[in-house]
Amino acid sequence: MPSTVEVVVGVVGRPHGLRGEIAIDLRTDEPERRFAAGQVVRSEDGRMSLTVESARDHSGRLLVTFTELPDRSAVEAVRGMRLVVDVDSAETPSDTAEFYDRQLVGLRVLDAAGTDVGHVGAVIHLPAQDTLEVVTDGGSRLVPFVLDLVPDVDLEGGFVRLADVPGLLADEDE
Structure with a gap:
């Protein structure tokens, strides 16, 4: 079984609108991969798992909705939370001039x-x-x-x- 490492991919930012969209402060060069619909991220403390419902670019910011955070008040409750995923420790960026x-x-x-x-x-x-x-x-x-x-x-x-x-x-x- 391959070993994995925990990688911070973003930080929950401000809510956007009333329906639970969140501006994510990215910590990854691969947001389209880490925040694709169906992907699961979790809080750094491991207490919460979040399933990406949708993600879109809006004026240079990534806006994400998570199934578990249906509205603005739910988003406000987790503002500042660091989001992590586990990646295979052998995984490298697709561009050889980039590094994790x-x-x-x-x-x-x-x-x-x-x-x-x-x-x-x-x-x-x-x-x-x-x-x-x-x-x-x-x-x-x-x-x-x-x-x-x-x-x-x-x-x-x-x-x-x-x-x-x-x-x-x-x-x-x-």
Whole structure:
């Protein structure tokens, strides 16, 4: 039996209208897959399972209705709830240039010369771009996860390589 990992796919946002539609704050690059009609997501604490009844794009936001949340007041009661699904641990994104957070967290971080400088502690999703939290002996540093700064991700080798950019991991007061 394949092993699975729990992945956060969204956060319940504001209700939209009176019939139970919810704006979902996405945490997945595959909303059409994770929020397809009939899919089941659950609360992160495991207390509630929700069946997707419908999903649609509305002005750049994903609006979802769940069978178990029939109206606005039911949605208000779960606002802020993190939604998770179990995925096969071997599953990878269809685009080879994309990565799941779980694939990156824990990888060694090498500088341009190949020196081990730390590890990826977290992936932070910001409006402009994703950012890697690089944990070093001197603390944590944030590095934008863009090709110019992180040109090499080697999952099999267990590392990401940073570009040769002066001050990328330096303290602000250095």
